Amino acid sequence: MVDLRTEVPHPARVYDYLLGGKDNFAADRAAAEQGRRSNPASDVAPGANRDWLRRVVTYLTREQGIGQFLDVGTGLPTSPNVHEVAQGIDPGARIVYIDHDPIVLAHARALLTSNPAGATNYLDADFRDPARILASAKETLDFDRPVALLLVAIAHFVGDADEPHRIVRELVDALPSGSYLALSHLTGDFLPEQWKKVEAIYAARGVTMQVRPKAEIERFFDGLELVDPGLTLVHRWRPDERDRFADRSDELVSVYGAVARKP
Ligand SMILES: C[S@@+](CC[C@H](N)C(=O)[O-])C[C@H]1O[C@@H](n2cnc3c(N)ncnc32)[C@H](O)[C@@H]1O
Structure with missing residues (x-):
């Protein structure tokens, strides 16, 4: 029996609640609502x-013909999931999903519904163990x-003590030339006091x-070639007609x- 530790908030479930999902518990909703009261970005950022x-x-x-994705910190299934988007364009796309939260593991079946031409897999593993992830x-x-290595809204759950920049470097070093890193990360650059309050709610x-800050997030991409328009607020990165933000x-x-892109 998996211990879901429903009495403490989990990032995956708080995020699910803020996205309007149903896979969350009272402690997650309480933390999310407290965050919402402290910080107006809590509603829009997810x-x-x-x-x-x-x-x-x-x-x-x-546009780049990538057919393989390694999605670390994938979160609770939220449609469209990565395999649904990728296999909708390239049915042969292969995706590995990784998370360390038992609630995500409990829902992983929904992440494993691959187009038969491609493949999906799920691994219960920690971002801080890059050797295991790669193997x-x-x-x-x-x-x-x-x-394509996807590190989407995960690195801000890794404190400096765990050296997230070193971990990203180890993962990227293992990828062949022509691979990509896509990374998004919360910033306190615009509402510093409000984000301090949210950090404190979690702590x-x-x-x-x-x-x-932006400069520290930019360092995750050292040695790589940033695709146009570079590091931006996510809603300014190649918005399309379906974008709601x-x-x-x-x-x-x-x-x-x-x-x-890795050269
Ligand atoms: C905010 S959610 C992001 C979900 C998805 N990537 C997205 O952007 O829609 C952050 C996810 O990272 C996971 N996570 C946080 N720290 C992790 C770690 N050390 N190892 C693996 N997963 C982690 C959480 O369990 C959660 O599912």
Whole structure:
């Protein structure tokens, strides 16, 4: 029996609640509502981030011909999931999903409904163990061909003590030339006091959250070639006609994102 620890908020379930999902518990909803009262961006950032993810996977599959995705910190299934977007364009796309939260594991079946021409896999693993992630990903993905590494709204749950920049470097180093890194990250650049309050709400419940300034987020892409328009607020990154957040203010979005190619 998996212990879902329903008495403490989990980032995956708080995010699910803020996106309008149903896979959350009272402690998650209480933390989300407290965050909402402290910070107006709490409502907009999750949806804007999710829309960005859809546009990024569409761009990588359609415009760059990427057919393999390693999605670390995938979260609770939220349609359209990465495999639905990628396989909608390239039915042969292969996706490995990774998360460390038992609630995501409990729902992983919904992440495994692959188009028969492609493949999906789910691994219960921690971002802070890149060697294990890489060894398992290689069972589904061909590391002789380009892979897109998706680190979407996960790195702000990893404090400096765990050296997230080093971990990203280790993951990227293992990818072949022509691979991509897509990473989004909460920032306190626009509403510093409000994000401090949200960090404190998580910290009081034993969960690390660390928003970072733009320069520190940019460092995740060191040695890589940023795709146009570079590191931007996610709603300003190649908005399309389906985007619901293009007219929002920067402070309400408060999530930076970029896509970069490994030379
Ligand atoms: C805000 S959700 C983002 C979900 C999805 N990537 C998206 O952007 O829509 C963050 C996810 O990262 C996961 N996560 C946080 N720290 C992690 C770690 N150290 N290892 C694996 N997953 C982690 C959480 O469980 C959660 O599902």
